[in-house]
Amino acid sequence: MSSARERLTRLLSLVPYLDAHPGADLEETAAYFAIDSDTLIDDLQLLFVTGRPGHMPDDLIDASWEGGKIFVSNAEEVSVPVRLSAEEAGVLVLALDLIDTLPGLDTEAVRTAAAKLRRAAGENLHTPVEVSPIPADEELMAFLRQAIDGQSAVTIDYYVGSRDELTTRTIAPSRLVPGADWYVDAWCYAAQAPRRFALSRIRSWASAAHPPLKVGESGTEPREVTMTLSAAGAWLADELELKEREYSDNGEPSVRIRFLVHSVDWLSRFLLCHADVITDIDDSEAVEAAALRLG
Known part of the structure; x- marks a missing residue:
């Protein structure tokens, strides 16, 4: 249907x-x-x-x-074929321009499609359609892409406008996100939680080592965790930056996910918050830390 x-x-x-x-x-x-x-x-x-x-x-x-x-x-x-409006063509061209900035794609195909859209929309409106991508510091973008690909940590000086304060953070970037500005989603070691940072507020940046994992100080590198969620908890997969996702329907629907963890402390709290929908996890240290929290 x-x-x-x-x-x-x-x-x-x-x-x-x-x-x-x-x-x-x-x-x-x-x-x-x-x-x-x-x-x-x-x-x-x-x-x-x-x-x-x-x-x-x-x-x-x-x-x-x-x-x-x-x-x-x-x-x-x-009976006239549907044509794109100026706004629709503009949104598509902008999306293609943003896609063109992502690594690992056939940029020639993306640019050709964008050029055809500009021409087609311009013929409809008898005026060219000009859409400018979101401005960003190319050096910073390249640096963050390299950190994401290498699963590296970085130190940034970040301006917090609401407090008129320049802060220094160590973060583990996971992805770049376009919006009103360019943003980077990252694990913030100071907050011990995921955070989103606007690139226009990053004043300086440098490579850094991952701080030790909390609870047991078990190492200096992030580690991968594999977890299985029941059908009721499948929505959590959309809240995490995943490396792998696999759906199963062996009797009971479930989703198996694999993702990067930067803090055992955070993972133990995550387990306690969602214990009713987590059916399996391969990280015994996080399970023990969660049990200790329960007393």
């Missing part, structure tokens, strides 16, 4: 297609739109109540498919 959004999108493409191909074969048309013939007939029946405001008989689209051949009439106002 199609969602309302999917069906509307299909209808907006179906009418121009049928208008350009009078007498189109029913089965072939269904295959073209990746649906079965019954779904296509449901769409055609919906056209009888679709048309211009007023909803009088001569305002509505007429469709027939007797003998397996489809004909539509009175569909002039919706």
Whole structure:
């Protein structure tokens, strides 16, 4: 069963297609739109109540498919293929420009697609569409990408506007995030929790060593943890920066996740907060630390 959004999108493409191909074969048309013939007939029946405001008989689209051949009439106002608005084209171009900054992609394909969108939108509006990506310090971006790829820690001088204070933090960056500014998601060793930092507020940066893990001082490097969540806790997978995610349905639905941990103290608190949905974990030290917290 199609969602309302999917069906509307299909209808907006179906009418121009049928208008350009009078007498189109029913089965072939269904295959073209990746649906079965019954779904296509449901769409055609919906056209009888679709048309211009007023909803009088001569305002509505007429469709027939007797003998397996489809004909539509009175569909002039919706027979033009859907075109992107200036705002829609701008959002897509901006998204492609942001994607172009990410490592490991075919940048030539991304730039070609963005150029075609700019041209197509400009032809519609008789004016070029100019979209500028979010400005960022290229040196800082490159430094953070390298730290993310190498799972390294960095020290930053970070300006906190609400307190008019320049702070020094040691963080473990995990990903760059575009928004009103560029941001870096990271583990903050001072807060012992995940934090998001705006790149425009980072005043200086340098490589650093990972501070020791709390609770047991078990090492100077972050470590990977594998955990299994029940179906009720599957949403937690979207809250963590994962290295791997695997769904299973062996009797009870579950999701197995693998992620990087920078603090046993944090992990033990995480276990206590979500003990009812965590069915398995391979970190015995965090389990023992959680048990100690319970007293």
